[in-house]
Structure formats: structure tokens, C-alpha cells
Amino acid sequence: MSLAPAARLVESAIDVTAPARPGAVAASIASVATGTDLDIAGLCKSFDRDRPILSNVSLRVPQGQSVALVGSNGTGKSTLLRCCLRLIEPDSGAITILGRQVHALGRARLRRLRAEVGFVFQRHNLVAQLSVLSNVLHGAQARHSGPRVWYQALAPRPLREEAMHCLELVGLADFAARRADCLSGGQSQRVAIARTLMQRPRLMFADEPVASLDPNAGEEVMELFADLIRRQNLTLVFTSHHIDHALRFGDRVVALRKGGIALDAAARALDAPTLRQIYD
Template sequence: MNALAHPNTMNTALRVRGLSKQFEGAPTPVWSNVSFDVPRGQRVAIVGGNGAGKSTLLRCCMRLVEPDSGSVEFAGQSVTGLGLRPLAKARAQVGFVFQKHNLVSRLSVLTNVLHGAMAYSRTPRLWFHSIATREHRDYAMHCLEQVHLGHLSGRCAGELSGGQSQRVAIARVLMQKPKMIFADEPVASLDPQAGEDVMQVFSELVRSQNLTLVFVTHHLDHALHYADRVLGLRDSKLHLDAVSQQLSVQQLRGMYE
């Protein structure tokens, strides 16, 4: 067995066992009995056709959508059955990046990044960069520099391009100081070059900050180039779990037939 596809349990960031989900009124489950482990520092892509349940799986892992059965452990802690407060504390350790960047367009880039710290601090001084502490402002600038946008800190978020907006959203996640990042089709709304830039930023961050990345994508070349491992959903089950270097685009296309 390959160590990447089957990690040592002592080094596991995310453990999923027997996860199943069926929406009310649907004749069949989205998927059932899904199990996999993700080791710390790994980049994992989730692929599959429309309706395969890729985004649902990502959300079920942190109970943004409640699974019907199964268990999930994050950083050695079970998140299954946690109450609202401890669940919120667990989620604060995971950064979420979605297709929609959800920036406040009238506020500065720096202020938008500062908002990421609200995951662990409720001080109103995080609402605007002009009243934030120097420590928070400096760290927000550091996060912007990590995504190569420090020079745009004072610009209004509404003036950014799509690729720049997504990188600011990533910087906001870094402000959260996460252990893991979940990204749901993070480049779906971007042009090809901007998409490559964003995926390259993700890849650099995983290596430089020892983050774990799980991302949903329809870009098969991204799954092969920017992931260490690929999970594929098909026919209501986890159909594929393999190291990306052992796969080809042609093999991944089989997940869509």
C-alpha cells in the first residue's frame, strides 16, 4: 500500500469513517459508506461528475451539512455529535475557501483580511484596519504578502480582479491561523491564468506553512498537478483513492462517464 494514500494514523489531520448522506425526498443517497484518511501536510483533490456530492462531502466533514451516519475526526478530535460551541471551536481551525469570495467590497483589502481573525477573537477592533491593534495589522499584512498582494492592502476590495479577490479570500483564511484548508471549486469563476495563479498560491502555502489542503475541482489537470492524492466520487460511493502521480487525465475522465 502507498503511504500517501493510506497514512499513518499518528499523523492524520482528517479521518472519515462510514460517512453517508441522503437528502430528504431523494430516491438514493448522495453517497454512502465513505471512508478515508488525510495526513497532515497533504494536498487532496476531490473529483467527480455533477451531482456526485463533492461539495456535500467537503461540508459534511465539518458538519456544515449534517451527515446521516458515520464519523469524522479532525486533528484527533471527533467532531461527530459535538455541541454548537465546541463545534465552532473545531471549525475555527479549518479555513474555508469557496467559489464566491464574500469580500466586503466597500472596505479595504487589509480590513477584509483582518476579519479572518474573528474566528478566534471577537474584539470590535477587527472591524476596520484603522482601529485594529498593530499586532493584528502586521499579521494581516504578512498574510497578504503570503499571497503576493501586500501592495494592494489599501485598495477597496471592490476594485480587485477575480483572481486578486480570491487571493485576498485566501489571505483572510490565513489570518484565521488554520491547520487545514477546505476549498470548494476555488477557481471555478476565474479565467485560466488567474486559476493557475490561485492554485499555485495554495500549493506554496501548503509547503511553506505545513497546511493540509482538501479541494473540490472539475479541472482534472489541477487535480493531477496540485494534489498529492485524488479522491473520486461516482455511483454514490468513493470510487477512487489514488496518488496523483499514478494517474492520468484519461483515467480521471472515467469518473465522469
């Protein structure tokens, strides 16, 4: 497909800043006062000088909205999320998260900002040799430091109980004492989500959170993840290759192509065949 139909879709995007889910309406009203949770302006990033991954990308996400980032492999979805937290340093552009200009933050302030933003990776990234509870407890490193948040055995009672509560939310309380490398892929990703909840984030990024899971486990984990986000009324930006997931779990769909935004529309205004064209 040529880029033109997608460009038309950008023009015809239907009120992309309005949250679709009912729970987010109040948050949307609040966002008028608090501003947007994520504001990207003119973001550029290239690993190879001749081939920019992201070229002048701008995106604004109001509080409480769920945005699905879609696009073929190598279109910069993961790079965009990583640039937001400066896990990868952007070449240029301005990123504002929760009212703070990310590019201007020093090391300590950047850490404080990261503490407020949850990040679920494609690979669960658990510490394989530690117990499930210790891995969940690590989420508290966003707020605390020192040995009490290294291992569950050293953690004070309130933190252990909070970690257990997060495990209950993802349905894995019975697995608290198990080693992380004894879990299935779906269970590991749920533990990673519990770790992120332990962080008490205000904004959530998820980079293809179910890409490494089989379809059933992927469906189950995505349902659970979206439900938790909805109940906590968090802003979510997630990348996905599942068109179905993008339409079901996103209020808004943003498609990346050739380093730029090729489509930005409310999910309810799109259907699967239209969205599939972005991969052609």
C-alpha cells in the same frame, strides 16, 4: 464508462496514505504519532430521500497530504467538505478532524474546531463593502472576538501587521486600502486565501477554489495557493474539475461517483486519460 474500471483503480491504489511531496515526509512521520488529520467513516447525506448525495463514504487523510476530490457535478464533493465542518449537517457517519469527533461537538467546541480549519470557497465570499485589509483581518475572528476584529480601523497594531503580512504572501499588499468590490476575480480569491492564512489553520479545505476564474488567473491562483500550503506544510483537501490541477497539486486523487468513492489512488500513479474516464 462502467464503474468497474474505477473500482479496479481503488484496488490498485498505490500507497495512497504516503505523501508524495518531499516537504510532507517529515509530517507523515509525525502523523504516525498524531494520527490522521481527517478521518471520515460511513458518511451519508441526502437532500432528497430517494437520491442520496453521499452514501457510506469513508476517507482518511494523514497530516501533510494533499487530496484532490474530483467527480462530475452533483457527486457530493462540496457537500462532503461542508459536512466535515457541519456547515451542512450530515445524516449519519463519523467525522474526526484533528483528533476531535465533529458530530459530537457542541456549538462552542465546533467553533473552536472550525477556527483551526481553513476553508476557501468557490466564490471568494468577501464582504464587498469593506476594504481588502478588513477582509483579511476577519481571519483573526478564529482567535479573537469583539470590535478589534470587525474592521481594520479598530484593529490593534499587531493584528493589522499580521494581516498586511498575509496580503504580502498573496502579493496584494498594495491593495490593502481598496474596497473588496473593486478587485478582479483572481485578486478577490487571493484575498480570500490571505483571510484563510490569517486564521493560522492546521488543515485546509478548498471547494473549487479557481472555478470562477479564467484559465490564466486560475492557474496563477492555484500555483500560489498550493505553494503556500506546501510551505506551511498543511494538510489540504480540495475539490476541482481540472484534471490537470488534481494530478499536479494533489498527492492523492479521490473520485466520487454515484454517492461513493469510485477511485482512490496516488496522483503519481494516475494520468489524465485514466482520470478523465471518471467523467464518462
